[in-house]
Amino acid sequence: MQPTATENVTATERRALQKFLTFVLDNEHYGVEVMKIREIIRMQKITPVPQMPPHVKGVINLRGKIIPVMDLRLRFDLVAKDADDNTCIVVVNLVRNDGSNALTGLVVDNVEEVLNINTAEIEDAPEVGTHAAGECILGLAKTKNTVITLLAIERVVLGEDAA
Amino acid sequence: MKLDPHQVTALEEFSGKIAAELVFAEAGKDEGLIPAYSLLGELMDQIDSCDEVMKAAKAMQALLGEHLDQGKPWETATINRLTAFNCWCEALHAATETGEKCKPFDQYVADAEAAAAADAAAVAAPSAKPSNPRAETPAPQPVGTIPPELLELDRIQTIDLSENAELLGEFHIEAVDHLGQIEAAVLQLEGDPGNRDAINSVFRSFHTLKGVAGFLHLKPINRLAHEIESVLDDVRTDKLEFHQGITDVVLAGRDLIEKLVAQVGDVIHANRQPDTAIPVSQLIVRVRAVAKRETAAASPAAAEAPVAPVATPSAPAPVATTEAAVVPAPEAPTKVAAPAPQTGNSAGATAASRQESNTIRVQTGKLDSLMDLVGELVIAQSQLVEGAREAGNGSGTLHRTVGHLARISKELQHTAMSLRMIPIKPTFQKMARLVRDLAVTAGKQVSFEMHGEDTELDRNMVEELGDPLVHMIRNGLDHGLEPPAERVAAGKSDTGHIRLSAYHQGGNIVVELKDDGRGINPEKVFKKAVEKGLVNPNQRLTDEEIFKLIFLPGFSTAEKITDISGRGVGMDVVKRNIERLRGSVEIHSELGKGSTFRIMLPLTMAIIDGLIVRVGQDRFILPTTSVQVALRPQADMLATIQGRSEVIVVRGKTIPVVRLHRRLAIESDVTNLVDGTVVILENAGRPCGLFVDEMVSKQEVVVKSLGSTMRNIPGISGGAILGDGSIALILDPASLIKAA
Structure with missing residues (x-):
C-alpha cells in the first residue's frame, strides 16, 4: 500500500484528505484532527484538583480562562513520565452533545507535525495490541516509517460526559 | 321555559365564570378548556329541569369534549360558539327577569349571525353612516360572530424581508421593549387605576407599535394595536373609566402582539417564514366590546349596573369582564387610518424612547471574554510593577507611568464588573x-x-x-x-x-x-x-x-x-x-x-471576597462570608473524641475540626494542629473548624468555573486566578461541612 502522507496533492485528492496533528506518547505515534486543536502551549505549572481521576492533572490558566488538563499517558495507561523540555500541552476545543464547548489541555511527550491523511486509507483498529481503549480510536494511518493511531478525541476527553 | 330563582343565580354565576375563562381562551392554546368544560357540567347539574338550556349546554360540552379527547387546542369557531352560548345565557337570564320569552339557542345563533352579516355589509358599503344606529339598540347582540374584514387578519403573516430588512430588525427590537413597558405599566395601573403616566405610557407604546407596524405592512399587529389604542385613548381622555376588563384585553392583546412580533423575529434571525396564523379577530371583537361598554354607559345602559353587585363576592374581577364580554358589540365602522401621519407620530415617539435609555445590546459572551482579558491585564500590570521595582528607581517616568497604568486597569476592572450588573x-x-x-x-x-x-x-x-x-x-x-x-x-x-x-x-x-x-x-x-x-x-x-x-x-x-x-x-x-x-x-x-x-x-457570581489559605503546595480560597474567625489553636483548646474526631473549643463552644489535607487527600507541611491555623467556618448555623497550614492573604477574586468536567467536585466550587497568574481553587464550605 502507498504511503498516504504526501506533500504534493492535487485539488481533487485534497477533498478526501484530512489534516491531523501527530504527537508522541511513550514512543508511539498518535494523531488528532487539526480542526479540533485550538493551540499548542509549553508545559506550565498545573494546579492539581483533588478527587479527580489520576489522568486529570488539574487546571491551568489559559489567558484568563481556567481549563482542565489531562495527561494522555495516564489516560491510556502508559507509564507516567516527568515533564521535560519537549513536553507540550495541546489545547483542544470540543463541542459537547449539548452544544457547549469544552476547552481541554492534553499533556503529550512531543508534538511532531501536521499530516494530510487520505480518509479512504484509514484502517480500522485491530482488536488487540493497543494501549488505548478500543472505542477511543478512530483508526490507524500508515506513513513511510510508522503507524499512527488516530484518536476519536471526543471520546478520549469527554468519555461518558458526552452522553 | 321557566327558571326558578335558584337556577337564575346559577345561570348568572355560570356566565360570570365562563366569561372569565373566555378572556384567556385563545385559538391555538388550551388554557381554560378544561375549566370551561367542567363549568358546563356544573351548569347542567343545576339547570337539569330546563330542557332548552340542557340541550344547548350538552351540545356545547360535547364540542369542548371533542377538543379534550383529541388534544386539540381552542379553535376560533369553538371560542365563538362558546361566546355566543354565554351571550345566550345572559339573554336568557335577562328575559327571565323581564318575563319575556327567549329564542332557543340555535335560533339565537342563526339570528345573531344574520344580523352581524348585515352589519358587516353595512360597514363595507361606501355609504356607511358615521354613527351606527345599532349602538343604541338595547337588545343584546352576540359578540360570537366576527366581521369578515377582521377574519382577513387571521391569515398567516407575510413578512417581506427584502424590502425593509433593516427597518424590520429595528421594529423587532423596539417592539420587544414596548411590550415589556406595556406589561409593567398595565400592572401598575391595576394597583393604581388613576395613574396618568401609566395610561399614557401604555397608550404611547401601542401607538408606536401601530404606527411602525402599519408602515411595515404588518396588518394584524397594526390593527390590533389600533383597536387597543382607541380604548386607551378613551381612558386617557376620561371617556371611559379604567376597569379590569380593559386590563384583560390589553394584556391579551400584548401577548398576541408578542407572538406576532416573535414571528417577525424568526424571519429576521432564522429566515423562517411563519407557518401558523395567529388569529387576532377574536380579540379585536373583545376589545371593541370593552370599548363600547362605558361609552354607552352614559345612556340607559346604566340599567345593567345592578348586575354587578349581585354576583359572587369572591370574584369581582370576572364580573367586570363578564359585563364587558356580554354587552353587545355591534360592528362599528372602523376607519383604516392613513399610514402617513402615523409614521410621523411614531418617529417622534421612537426618538423620545431612544433618548430615555441610551443602551446597546451586547452578547454576553463578549462581556465574559472582556472580563477574562481585564483579569489578565491586571495580572500583567502587577508583573510590570514588580519589574519596574526591580529595575530600581533610576527612572521616575517609568514609575509614574506604571502607577498611572495601575489606576487605569483598576478602574477598567470595576467598569467591566459593573457591566454585568x-x-x-x-x-x-x-x-x-x-x-x-x-x-x-x-x-x-x-x-x-x-x-x-x-x-x-x-x-x-x-x-x-x-x-x-x-x-x-x-x-x-x-x-x-x-x-x-x-x-x-x-x-x-x-x-x-x-x-x-x-x-x-x-x-x-x-x-x-x-x-x-x-x-x-x-x-x-x-x-x-x-x-x-x-x-x-x-x-x-x-x-x-x-x-x-x-x-x-x-x-x-x-x-x-x-x-x-x-x-x-x-x-x-x-x-x-x-x-x-x-x-x-x-x-x-x-x-x-x-x-x-x-x-x-x-452580590455577584463573578467576584467574591476571599481568604487565601495554603496547604502544602496548594492555595485555596474561602469565601469570607462564611469565615467567622481564624486562629492559631492553643493546646488547651483542643480535644479528641473517641480518639478520632478532633474538636476545638472556641468561646465555650465545641466545634468539630476538619483537616483540609485529609479531606482533599493532599500533602501538607503541618500535621500538628497547634502549628497550623484553624479557620472557623459557619454554614446554615453549624460551625466547623478547617485546619490549614497557614493563612496567606485576603483579596477579591474573580470566580471562574472549572469547566463542566469538574463541575461537581464535593468541597470545591470553582477556581480563581491569583495576582501572579497561578490558580487557586475556591472551597465550598457547605459541602465541606456536610462531609464533616
Whole structure:
C-alpha cells in the first residue's frame, strides 16, 4: 500500500484528505484532527484538583480562562513520565452533545507535525495490541516509517460526559 | 321555559365564570378548556329541569369534549360558539327577569349571525353612516360572530424581508421593549387605576407599535394595536373609566402582539417564514366590546349596573369582564387610518424612547471574554510593577507611568464588573404577571407588592433566579394563600397579600417573598415527611429544620394535585438552583399568619471576597462570608473524641475540626494542629473548624468555573486566578461541612 502522507496533492485528492496533528506518547505515534486543536502551549505549572481521576492533572490558566488538563499517558495507561523540555500541552476545543464547548489541555511527550491523511486509507483498529481503549480510536494511518493511531478525541476527553 | 330563582343565580354565576375563562381562551392554546368544560357540567347539574338550556349546554360540552379527547387546542369557531352560548345565557337570564320569552339557542345563533352579516355589509358599503344606529339598540347582540374584514387578519403573516430588512430588525427590537413597558405599566395601573403616566405610557407604546407596524405592512399587529389604542385613548381622555376588563384585553392583546412580533423575529434571525396564523379577530371583537361598554354607559345602559353587585363576592374581577364580554358589540365602522401621519407620530415617539435609555445590546459572551482579558491585564500590570521595582528607581517616568497604568486597569476592572450588573426589575415584573394570572386561575384574590426592584444583581443571577421564584410563587399562591371564604373565616381580609422585595444586607442580596396565608404547619410537614420515609419518626426536629424538609425531592403536602403546583417537584428545584448561585434559602412561618421565604444571594457570581489559605503546595480560597474567625489553636483548646474526631473549643463552644489535607487527600507541611491555623467556618448555623497550614492573604477574586468536567467536585466550587497568574481553587464550605 502507498504511503498516504504526501506533500504534493492535487485539488481533487485534497477533498478526501484530512489534516491531523501527530504527537508522541511513550514512543508511539498518535494523531488528532487539526480542526479540533485550538493551540499548542509549553508545559506550565498545573494546579492539581483533588478527587479527580489520576489522568486529570488539574487546571491551568489559559489567558484568563481556567481549563482542565489531562495527561494522555495516564489516560491510556502508559507509564507516567516527568515533564521535560519537549513536553507540550495541546489545547483542544470540543463541542459537547449539548452544544457547549469544552476547552481541554492534553499533556503529550512531543508534538511532531501536521499530516494530510487520505480518509479512504484509514484502517480500522485491530482488536488487540493497543494501549488505548478500543472505542477511543478512530483508526490507524500508515506513513513511510510508522503507524499512527488516530484518536476519536471526543471520546478520549469527554468519555461518558458526552452522553 | 321557566327558571326558578335558584337556577337564575346559577345561570348568572355560570356566565360570570365562563366569561372569565373566555378572556384567556385563545385559538391555538388550551388554557381554560378544561375549566370551561367542567363549568358546563356544573351548569347542567343545576339547570337539569330546563330542557332548552340542557340541550344547548350538552351540545356545547360535547364540542369542548371533542377538543379534550383529541388534544386539540381552542379553535376560533369553538371560542365563538362558546361566546355566543354565554351571550345566550345572559339573554336568557335577562328575559327571565323581564318575563319575556327567549329564542332557543340555535335560533339565537342563526339570528345573531344574520344580523352581524348585515352589519358587516353595512360597514363595507361606501355609504356607511358615521354613527351606527345599532349602538343604541338595547337588545343584546352576540359578540360570537366576527366581521369578515377582521377574519382577513387571521391569515398567516407575510413578512417581506427584502424590502425593509433593516427597518424590520429595528421594529423587532423596539417592539420587544414596548411590550415589556406595556406589561409593567398595565400592572401598575391595576394597583393604581388613576395613574396618568401609566395610561399614557401604555397608550404611547401601542401607538408606536401601530404606527411602525402599519408602515411595515404588518396588518394584524397594526390593527390590533389600533383597536387597543382607541380604548386607551378613551381612558386617557376620561371617556371611559379604567376597569379590569380593559386590563384583560390589553394584556391579551400584548401577548398576541408578542407572538406576532416573535414571528417577525424568526424571519429576521432564522429566515423562517411563519407557518401558523395567529388569529387576532377574536380579540379585536373583545376589545371593541370593552370599548363600547362605558361609552354607552352614559345612556340607559346604566340599567345593567345592578348586575354587578349581585354576583359572587369572591370574584369581582370576572364580573367586570363578564359585563364587558356580554354587552353587545355591534360592528362599528372602523376607519383604516392613513399610514402617513402615523409614521410621523411614531418617529417622534421612537426618538423620545431612544433618548430615555441610551443602551446597546451586547452578547454576553463578549462581556465574559472582556472580563477574562481585564483579569489578565491586571495580572500583567502587577508583573510590570514588580519589574519596574526591580529595575530600581533610576527612572521616575517609568514609575509614574506604571502607577498611572495601575489606576487605569483598576478602574477598567470595576467598569467591566459593573457591566454585568442589571436591576432585578424585569424578573419582578414577570412575577407580577404570574401572580395575576395564577390568582385568576385559582379563584383567589391577591394583591401583589414589589419593593426594591431597582436592586442590581449579576445578570447570570437575575436569569437563574426566575425559575425558583416562579416555583415559590406558585407554591405560595396554591398552598399558602387561602380562598377568600377561608380567609374571612380566619378573621383576615378576603384579599391575600404577596410581597416580593429585594434589598442588600451585609455582603448579600436578599430576595424575600412574604405572604399572609395559612402558614406552614410543622406537624403536618413532619407527618408527611415520615410517611414518605424522608425522616425517622423518632427524630426530634426544630420547626426550622422541619420547614427545610419541604426542599427534599419528592416532598409535597398538597392533598390534591392542581394545575398550579403539587407534583412534588418544585421546592427541591428551588433549593438546587439557589445553591448553584451560592445562595441559601431560609423559611420563617407562623401558622395562620403566613410564611416568609428569604433567598440570600452573594452580590455577584463573578467576584467574591476571599481568604487565601495554603496547604502544602496548594492555595485555596474561602469565601469570607462564611469565615467567622481564624486562629492559631492553643493546646488547651483542643480535644479528641473517641480518639478520632478532633474538636476545638472556641468561646465555650465545641466545634468539630476538619483537616483540609485529609479531606482533599493532599500533602501538607503541618500535621500538628497547634502549628497550623484553624479557620472557623459557619454554614446554615453549624460551625466547623478547617485546619490549614497557614493563612496567606485576603483579596477579591474573580470566580471562574472549572469547566463542566469538574463541575461537581464535593468541597470545591470553582477556581480563581491569583495576582501572579497561578490558580487557586475556591472551597465550598457547605459541602465541606456536610462531609464533616
